[in-house]
Each structure stands twice: as C-alpha cells, then as structure tokens.
Amino acid sequence: MTDRQKPTRWWAELLLLGLVYGAYTGGRLLARGDVHLAVGHGLSILRTEELLGLDFERPLNRLFSQQGLLGIPADFMYASLHYLVTPAVLVWLYLRRPRHYRAARTWLVVSTLLGLVGFTLMPTCPPRLLDAGQGFTDTMAQYSAYGWWGAEASAPRGLGGLTNQYAAMPSLHVGWALWCGVLLWRHGRHPLLRALGIAYPAATALVVMGTANHYFLDAAAGAAVMAAGYAITRRLSARAAGREAARRETVGRETARPETVRPGVRTAGFRGTAPIVSGGWDTSARELLPAQRPASDDDTAAAAR
Numbered sequence: 317m318t319d320r321q322k323p324t325r326w327w328a329e330l331l332l333l334g335l336v337y338g339a340y341t342g343g344r345l346l347a348r349g350d351v352h353l354a355v356g357h358g359l360s361i362l363r364t365e366e367l368l369g370l371d372f373e374r375p376l377n378r379l380f381s382q383q384g385l386l387g388i389p390a391d392f393m394y395a396s397l398h399y400l401v402t403p404a405v406l407v408w409l410y411l412r413r414p415r416h417y418r419a420a421r422t423w424l425v426v427s428t429l430l431g432l433v434g435f436t437l438m439p440t441c442p443p444r445l446l447d448a449g450q451g452f453t454d455t456m457a458q459y460s461a462y463g464w465w466g467a468e469a470s471a472p473r474g475l476g477g478l479t480n481q482y483a484a485m486p487s488l489h490v491g492w493a494l495w496c497g498v499l500l501w502r503h504g505r506h507p508l509l510r511a512l513g514i515a516y517p518a519a520t521a522l523v524v525m526g527t528a529n530h531y532f533l534d535a536a537a538g539a540a541v542m543a544a545g546y547a548i549t550r551r552l553s554a555r556a557a558g559r560e561a562a563r564r565e566t567v568g569r570e571t572a573r574p575e576t577v578r579p580g581v582r583t584a585g586f587r588g589t590a591p592i593v594s595g596g597w598d599t600s601a602r603e604l605l606p607a608q609r610p611a612s613d614d615d616t617a618a619a620a621r
Contacts, residue, residue, distance in 0.1 A: 324418070326410065329410065329421070333406070333421070333425075336425050336428065336429075350439070351441075351482065353439060354439040354440055354441040354482040355441040355445075355446070357438055357439065357440040357441065357485065358440050358441035358442065358443070358445075358446055358484070358531070359441075359446070359450075361440065361485070361531045361533050361534070362443070362446070362450065362531065364533065365531060365532055365533060370532050370533070371531075371532065372525055372532045373443055373452075373525035373526070373528065373530070373531055373532055374451060374452075376522060376525045376526035377443065377452050377453060377455070377525065377526055377527070377528045378451075378453075379526065380455050380526035380527060381453035381455050381458060384459065386526070387455045387458065387459055387526070387527070388459050388462050388463075390455065390522075390523045390526050390527050391455055391456055391459050391462070391463060391465070391527060392462075392463060393519070393520070393523045394456070394489065394523050394524065394527050394529060395456070395463060395464070395465050397493075397516075397520070398489050398492060398493075401493070401496055401516065402424075402492045402495070402496060405495075405496045405499055405500065406420075406421065406424075409421075409499065409503070412503075413503045416499075416502075416503055419549060419553055420495075420499055422549045422552065422553075423495065423542075423545050423546055423549040424492070424495055424545075426545040426548050426549055427491060427495065427541050427542045427544070427545025427546070428488065428492075428545075430541045430544055430545055431486055431488045431491060431538070431541050434485055434486045434537065434541065435480065435483040435485070438485050439482045439483070439485075440482060440483075440484040440485035440534070441482055441484065442481065442482075442484040442528065442529050442530060442531075442534075443528040443529070443530070443531060444456070444457075444527070444528035444529060445481065445482075452528040453528060454528060455526070455527045455528060456527060456529070484529070484530055484531070484534050485531075485533075485534050485537055486534055486537030486538040486540070486541045487524055487529075487530040487534040487535045487537065487538035488538055488541075489520055489523075489524050489529070489530070489538070490517065490520055490521050490524060490530070490534070490535040490538035490539060491538035491539065491541050491542045493516055493517040493520035493521075494517045494538070494539055494542050495542055496513070496516055496517070497512075497513040497514060497516050497517040498513065499513070500512055500513030500516070501513035501514065521535045
C-alpha cells in the first residue's frame with residue numbers, strides 16, 4: 317500500500333528540479349578552470365593512487381578498450397543512465413513513497429550543489445584526456461560510431477562545448493547512482509528492486525573507471541559528497557521537525573487553557589443547572605433568579621396562586 321498524501325504539486329517539483337539542474341549545468345560551464353591546472357590535478361590523483369595501489373582504472377580501461385562486448389555497453393551506460401535512472405527514481409518516490417520524497421529530493425539537491433563546489437575548487441582532467449603515455453584509451457571516442465556521442469565525453473556530436481570535460485572530481489555519476497541505490501534498497505519492497513539498489517551503483521563505479529572518465533578517487537569523492545549531503549539533510553530535517561513540534565506544543569497549550577468567565581457574561585449550559593456551593597450543597601431552585609429557575613418550578617408556583 318502506498319502513502320496517500322502527495323508531498324507537493326508535481327509541477328512545482330518539476331520547476332524546482334529544473335531550476336536546480338539548470339543552475340548546476342550553468343555552474344559546471346562557468347567552473348571550467350585552467351586546462352593546465354586540471355591536468356596537474358589529474359596527474360596528482362593518479363600518482364596518489366599509484367602510491368596507495370588504488371589505480372583500478374588502469375586494468376579496467378585496458379579491458380574495456382580491448383573487449384567491445386564490455387566497452388560498448390559501458391559507453392551507453394555512461395552516456396544515458398545518469399539522465400534516466402535518477403529522474404525515474406524521483407518519480408517513483410513521488411508516486412509510490414511520497415512520505416519519503418521530500419527528504420530524498422533535498423538530499424539529491426544538496427549533494428549536487430556540493431559537487432558543483434568541488435568542480436569549482438578542483439578542476440580535474442579525466443584519465444581519457446591525459447597524455448597517451450599514461451596508458452589510457454578514450455573508449456567514448458573509440459566506440460563513438462555505435463552511439464550518439466563523439467570524442468567530447470557523452471555529449472552529442474557537435475555539442476561538446478556545452479559540457480565541462482574537466483569536471484571529474486567528484487564523480488556525480490557515482491554519487492547519483494549511490495543515491496538511487498540507497499533509496500531502492502530502503503524503500504523497495506520487491507527483492508528485484510533491492511538487488512538493483514546494490515547492482516546499479518556498483519556497475520556505475522566500474523563503468524566510469526573502465527571508460528576512463530573518472531579515477532577511483534573521483535568515485536570515492538562522489539560517495540563522500542553524497543554522505544555529506546545526507547548529513548546536512550538530516551540536520552535540516554531535524555531542525556524543521558523541532559520547529560514544528562514547538563509550534564504544535566504552543567497551539568496545544570493555548571487550546572487547553574481554561575476559559576475565563578467575565579462578569580456579566582453567561583456561560584453556555586448555565587441555564588437550568590444548579591451551581592455547586594460551599595460544602596458541596598446544591599442551591600435550592602427557589603434561591604435562583606427567576607430566569608434561572610427550571611420550568612417545572614415556575615409551573616408549580618403558578619398553580620399555587
């Protein structure tokens with residue numbers, strides 16, 4: 317059974333997400349940075365990985381470039397799923413798990429903006445754009461005849477100028493896939509959805525390294541950005557819940573406050589009710605004012621006359 321209450325109107329959500337994605341895309345283009353600086357960052361990451369034995373992208377890229385049965389599907393995954401699966405999970409949450417939608421959307425937006433900060437502060441050249449002597453093959457260019465992309469990342473041919481090819485750190489391909497995986501695992505009730513929640517981010521991490529679009533540390537940074545976004549979202553939600561609880565407590569106190577009877581104001585239910593006096597004794601009906609006496613008492617008095 318699904319939650320009945322929708323978090324907000326769909327067109328408002330669509331407008332909000334469109335504005336955020338537009339700002340994100342524009343920010344990526346403005347944060348291109350210096351090419352030599354980006355190449356230097358890429359080489360520094362690669363040397364750090366070599367020192368730590370974490371340069372997993374090398375053997376993966378060699379495998380994907382030599383085996384088209386792996387490289388071609390990987391290129392299709394890199395060029396498309398990033399833009400299809402994430403919106404699909406958002407729509408699924410909105411329709412089927414609306415109670416969890418707003419927090420999930422905020423988590424995605426906050427993490428994306430954090431990623432934009434990373435692109436700005438640390439422009440990074442991906443492995444495929446390093447000097448050929450580093451041993452990487454650009455599989456997107458190698459297999460471009462099979463898809464709509466050219467030699468400029470996953471952008472359609474001729475539109476490479478609309479993307480920032482030096483926004484490798486952090487990898488939001490991995491970050492967004494991890495976001496999808498966590499939500500599918502937590503809120504999916506079918507075993508297939510939960511299995512997809514594990515497989516999708518793992519496959520995405522392999523794809524971004526095998527296609528030489530990201531380093532292993534880029535993928536790790538993408539996961540770290542999502543963790544930071546999740547922590548910020550939890551904090552924002554806790555503050556909002558605290559304010560709502562305080563508001564409800566204030567309203568509850570005002571509702572429970574006893575009414576003050578002003579002099580000369582007759583309260584509801586007073587007519588025909590014998591008030592309680594000292595000692596718990598009831599006031600006699602004949603001691604009440606004429607307007608307060610019961611009808612039976614008035615009738616008895618009239619018969620006696």
